[in-house]
Amino acid sequence: MTPSGLESKPPTIADVARVAGVSRTTVSHALNGLGKVDPRTRERIKQVAAELGYRPNLRAQRLRRGQAKAIALASSMPFAVAGGTSRLGFYMEIAAAAAESALLHDYALVLVPPVRSGSGLHSVDIDGAIVVEPDVDDPAVAQLRERGLPYVALGRPVAAGEEIPYVDLRGGLVTEMLLAHLREQGARRPALLIGSGERHSSVDAREAYGRMAERHGWPPIVATASEEGGEQAGYERCVALLEEHPGIDAVCALVDVFAVGAVRAIRESGRSVPGDVMVATRYDGLRARTCDPLLTAVDLHLDRAAADAVELLLGRLGGGAATASVAAPPPPRLVVRASSLRAGPPVSPPLTPPS
Secondary structure (H helix, E strand, C coil): CCCCCCCCCCCCHHHHHHHHCCCHHHHHHHHHCCCCCCHHHHHHHHHHHHHHCCCCCHHHHHHHHCCCCEEEEECCCCHHHHCCCCCCCHHHHHHHHHHHHHHHCCCEEEECCCCCCCCHHHHCCCCEEEEECCCCCCHHHHHHHHHCCCEEEECCCCCCCCCCCEECCCHHHHHHHHHHHHHHCCCCCEEEEEECCCCHHHHHHHHHHHHHHHHHCCCCCEEEECHHHHHHHHHHHHHHHHHHCCCCCEEEECCHHHHHHHHHHHHHCCCCCCCCCEEEEEECCHHHHHCCCCCEEEECCHHHHHHHHHHHHHHHHCCCCCCCCEECCCCCEEECCHHHCCCCCCCCCCCCCCC
């Protein structure tokens, strides 16, 4: 029962201390898991606090501890590819999972728009950040370094000497899985279409494609497009590819928005998908699931990857080792759909591509 006189205003820590018959310091220690408080006393204090409806002042706690209890999710990746007009793409799927994971540890997640220039990460009160697929000379990383804040990467860092914890999205394996599937479906002149930056997904894809081309005797056909251009950039680059290499029979467009543009370019050239040219992409998101035809893609287990990134960052905030450590979500899974299916029903592919 709430004691009389407390109804007119929210109960304070002093009220809890008076009703529990202990000092305010003991209440503070009991409710925050600090100091040496007898377990029975701690439980009694918690019960009294609950009965009174006491809620701690989180802002005051953060000021005392010198913590914001907030982490940021940041990237220099433009929304044209990370989210698009729907704002439901790659970046936002990561954000939803990371926010849930952070909250389980009593941290808030601050979603920072694509960091290109301006205040960006300088204007938010955070303890650290997760940087999604950092590019070489990534502006988000530069701003975090200027502030002296710890960060981790979701996707392998590509900058020389960059030794930070990261979540491995297995860029090379993902590309080999897609190319192995396209070859299985009859591709003999597949082209690779990637972003023009140096994110790990592009770097690893280029290397994996080179290995596969040499192994199978494919003529190497690699094209790049600016991420800023979104679907239109993928469309225009695929138009040029088809003119330069009319014998192309598959396009592995790592950026899903490029893949949508590629489908449009192929059809406008008078070819069919997948009959004349197959299309596959890396990220099994909304675009892959709503494109016509539906796009073959890869389940990257981004929910687990995001949770792993949160754990890595909180480990650093808790005084974990500063040297690089790597977390790996479950192995990527190929999701076969109509855009690449020529021969027979979809099959469950091996976790590693055949040699």
